[in-house]
Amino acid sequence: MTIRFGLIGCGVMGEALLSRLLARGVYQPSEVIVSEPLLARQGFLQQEYDVTVTADNSSVFALASEVVFLAVKPQVFSAIAQELAGILEAAYSPLVISILAGVSLSQLEGAFPQLPIVRAMPNTPATVGAGITAMCLGAYTNTKHQQIAQQIFSAVGEVVEVSEILMDAVTGLSGSGPAYVALMVESLADGGVAAGLPRVIANQLALQTVLGTAKLLEESKIHPAELKDRVTSPGGTTIAGIAQLERSGFRSALIEAVRVAAQRSLELGK
Ligand SMILES: NC(=O)C1=CN([C@@H]2O[C@H](COP(=O)(O)OP(=O)(O)OC[C@H]3O[C@@H](n4cnc5c(N)ncnc54)[C@H](O)[C@@H]3O)[C@@H](O)[C@H]2O)C=CC1
Ligand SMILES: O=C(O)[C@@H]1CCC=N1
Incomplete structure (x- = not known):
């Protein structure tokens, strides 16, 4: 089966999303690749969810055909953007979904030129399917990308679409x-x-x-x-x-x- 969904960083929020997406059958384990630097965490994720696990972020971009989901801390965003800059020159065009607090669409579009990007802010009740996510769409997204993001976040709760200018306020309210x-x-x-x-x-x-x-x-x-x-x-x-x-x-x-x-x-x- 082809890998459709890639997750970069699988801590609290990454795992909340991953577990619900698999439980709801949005993706099958064989369609998912996760990158995580922590060895113990890699073993746990592989065993618990039966997904492909790697320490190499670039192979997530290389393999995930539909979505690359960023769930690392905002503080490591620029390091990851630099790490991935080379591979992006190849002809990959997955939808990039970022849940990084504060990281704007223009920063994301600078790091991932011409890729469709969704900036979103979910919250931890997502773990039990009772979350709420606010999202906004980047310049290169179309209706199909909007539907994919909607489907992903609907698996963990309610979804609202807002203009990007409201994302920091959303983060202060429902994110935190x-x-x-x-x-x-x-x-x-x-x-x-x-x-x-x-x-x-x-x-x-x-x-x-x-x-x-x-x-x-x-x-x-x-x-x-x-x-x-x-x-x-x-x-x-x-x-x-x-x-x-x-x-x-x-x-x-x-x-x-x-x-x-x-x-x-x-x-x-x-
Ligand atoms: N925790 C929350 O309630 C919410 C968090 N967010 C956002 O989600 C993002 C993740 O937050 P958490 O899950 O709480 O953090 P976390 O620290 O639990 O998870 C981050 C994961 O990224 C991994 N990681 C670190 N460096 C990496 C690298 N270079 N490449 C790949 N993976 C790497 C870490 O090992 C860790 O497992 C943050 O940007 C945060 O702003 C958004 C909504 C709610
Ligand atoms: O505290 C934080 O920065 C993240 C974003 C929203 C919830 N947790």
Whole structure:
């Protein structure tokens, strides 16, 4: 079988994508090549997913006929671009999909001249098929490339298309957001423990409160402010808690977290 999908860098996000793409049958293991420098990781990926594994990024470009998916850290992008510059002179024209925070279409198109490129920002809930990916299309893409990218990211959750100028903001919100929410779950549980709950029960209550609230908001389509009003009894417990959150700058902390993360995404591309 021909190799259709190449993955360069298979850490947290690479593996999240890879495992779902294989589980959903978007690609067969024999159609996938993965490059990874870490020896232990190579052995694990080969054994776990039965895909072709290499340490040589250029053979991914040489062999993957449909997609080359970049999932390395932004800090190694220029080294990889240099490494691949030679091989790109040959007549390969796979769709290049990059999920590198901050790395722009123009940087990607500079590194991979005249190739169709999709810049995307997924998030870690992709691991369980509950991610959301924002993507934008490069100058050399066509409808077929758009469909391929859509199919790949649909395998791990929802997909939205945005203009590139919004990608740093997306990164600060949904790209980094799972960490903010995890911090919130941890802190809610800590609060429960501080109020006397056993740790295991506190963890369960915190997690299900976040999950259930997200589900309720999604299914009922009510505004978050309306849900807050529904929970808040006059003179009750919730308004006491909310008043404390406001005194502690809860909203402002989240707003600033997204804003600063978006700025950091912008910096990473420089
Ligand atoms: N972790 C997250 O929540 C998200 C990360 N991203 C982006 O995804 C990219 C990857 O992030 P993670 O998976 O978290 O990082 P990671 O560190 O878990 O994975 C990167 C992988 O690339 C490999 N690698 C390092 N140098 C390499 C090279 N020269 N050639 C090939 N592979 C190489 C590493 O061994 C590692 O397995 C980053 O650019 C990040 O901005 C995007 C969305 C969410
Ligand atoms: O922290 C980061 O830079 C990456 C991008 C979005 C989530 N993780």
